[in-house]
Amino acid sequence: MKLIIRWAIGALSLFVAAWAVAGIRVxxxxxxxxxxxxxxxxxxxxxxRPLLKLLTCPLILLTLGLFTLVINAITLWLSAWIANRxxxxxxxxxxxxxxxxxxxxxxxxxxxxxxxxxxxxxxKHHK
Numbered sequence: 001m002k003l004i005i006r007w008a009i010g011a012l013s014l015f016v017a018a019w020a021v022a023g024i025r026v027x028x029x030x031x032x033x034x035x036x037x038x039x040x041x042x043x044x045x046x047x048x049r050p051l052l053k054l055l056t057c058p059l060i061l062l063t064l065g066l067f068t069l070v071i072n073a074i075t076l077w078l079s080a081w082i083a084n085r086x087x088x089x090x091x092x093x094x095x096x097x098x099x100x101x102x103x104x105x106x107x108x109x110x111x112x113x114x115x116x117x118x119x120x121x122x123x124k125h126h127k
Contacts, residue, residue: 005117010038013109014091017076020105023098024080027090033083037091041079041106049075072103 011034018024018034026033052071053060059067077099083089093099 009113013106017102017105021102023094073100076103
């Protein structure tokens with residue numbers, strides 16, 4: 001159940017980013033596009049993001065972690081590219097800066113909404 005809630009939070013975060021950032025747009029498909037995009041972004045974050053963080057570790061350290069914002073932008077941009085080129089999904093990110101601002105919004109909305117999702121481990125410790 002928690003996985004489905006986090007997936008819905010991801011889709012909602014992408015919706016907010018597309019609504020708020022010029023250069024991120026969705027053509028047709030409605031919520032299906034956001035739901036599939038949330039899965040793609042989750043997979044890219046699970047498999048590509050760790051590699052990017054490893055390869056750019058010196059930059060992350062040098063910028064005191066701020067370079068992770070660039071990595072987040074790259075993962076959103078890559079996810080949109082996969083959605084369009086591989087799956088023919090109508091989710092578009094028109095360049096680095098829309099990806100940067102969109103990834104920042106996705107991160108903020110996800111963090112805020114995930115505050116309301118309780119972990120099962122939290123329930124076990126409070127009993």
